[in-house]
Amino acid sequence: MRLHVADHPLVTHKLSVLRNRDTPAVTFRALVEELVTLLAYEATRNVHVTPVDIQTPVAATTGVTLADPKPLVVPILRAGLGMLEGMVKLVPSAEVGFLGMVRNEETLQPTTYAERLPEDLSNRQCFVLDPMLATGGSLSAAIEFLFQRGAVDVTAICILAAPEGIAAVERLTEGRDVTLVLGAVDDHLNEHGYIVPGLGDAGDRLYGLV
Numbered sequence: 001m002r003l004h005v006a007d008h009p010l011v012t013h014k015l016s017v018l019r020n021r022d023t024p025a026v027t028f029r030a031l032v033e034e035l036v037t038l039l040a041y042e043a044t045r046n047v048h049v050t051p052v053d054i055q056t057p058v059a060a061t062t063g064v065t066l067a068d069p070k071p072l073v074v075p076i077l078r079a080g081l082g083m084l085e086g087m088v089k090l091v092p093s094a095e096v097g098f099l100g101m102v103r104n105e106e107t108l109q110p111t112t113y114a115e116r117l118p119e120d121l122s123n124r125q126c127f128v129l130d131p132m133l134a135t136g137g138s139l140s141a142a143i144e145f146l147f148q149r150g151a152v153d154v155t156a157i158c159i160l161a162a163p164e165g166i167a168a169v170e171r172l173t174e175g176r177d178v179t180l181v182l183g184a185v186d187d188h189l190n191e192h193g194y195i196v197p198g199l200g201d202a203g204d205r206l207y208g209l210v
């Protein structure tokens with residue numbers, strides 16, 4: 001597994017506002033979108049491109065265009081939905097599949113309640129979006145789902161991670177082509193499985209309590 005943790009003052013600044021419990025949902029949503037754009041810059045470093053002939057006003061030259069099939073972006077509902085707009089702004093030709101997952105707050109085990117993904121992912125670059133990597137149960141289950149559909153090239157973008165979650169994904173993905181791009185790695189998980197210091201429940205902060 002390749003691991004990339006953003007080391008950039010703009011990311012840290014935006015994360016600091018995101019963490020603040022007094023930051024309202026409207027600002028929180030805007031910051032999540034901005035952060036994913038910054039992280040996606042790194043996450044898409046190895047996106048497949050193909051050469052293309054172009055004519056500038058001055059000369060003929062060769063550029064690149066995103067190769068087919070286009071990248072598949074997979075937000076994990078709910079909280080991952082907050083990252084989708086930022087990602088597709090950067091990669092407008094990407095296609096989007098969906099995974100709905102919720103973690104049982106007692107057992108900390110995830111269940112999948114929705115899935116809308118292509119049957120065959122063997123030739124797709126997949127980009128999974130979820131702001132929080134806590135125990136790693138949800139992201140591991142999502143990546144496992146993509147593997148079952150034949151995916152061999154998976155990148156996950158998370159805004160915050162706990163060391164426990166990184167270790168869990170690393171165990172699952174041993175020997176596979178998986179990249180983890182993170183905004184920051186926090187200290188630990190508390191007894192309720194929340195990231196410390198973290199930012200609370202990302203889904204609730206984006207969309208309110210349910």
Ligand SMILES: O=P(O)(O)OC[C@H]1O[C@H](OP(=O)(O)OP(=O)(O)O)[C@H](O)[C@@H]1O
Nearest residue numbers: 078079102103132134135136137138203
């Ligand atoms: O690493 P884990 O321990 O699995 O925890 C992380 C998961 O928890 C949150 O989702 P949640 O279950 O709260 O659903 P929501 O997005 O609908 O709020 C978060 O968005 C991750 O999907």
Ligand SMILES: O=c1cc[nH]c(=O)[nH]1
Nearest residue numbers: 134194195200201202
């Ligand atoms: O800290 C955490 C852990 C899991 N899910 C969240 O939204 N936040």
Ligand SMILES: [Mg+2]
Nearest residue numbers: 201202203204
């Ligand atoms: Mg939640």
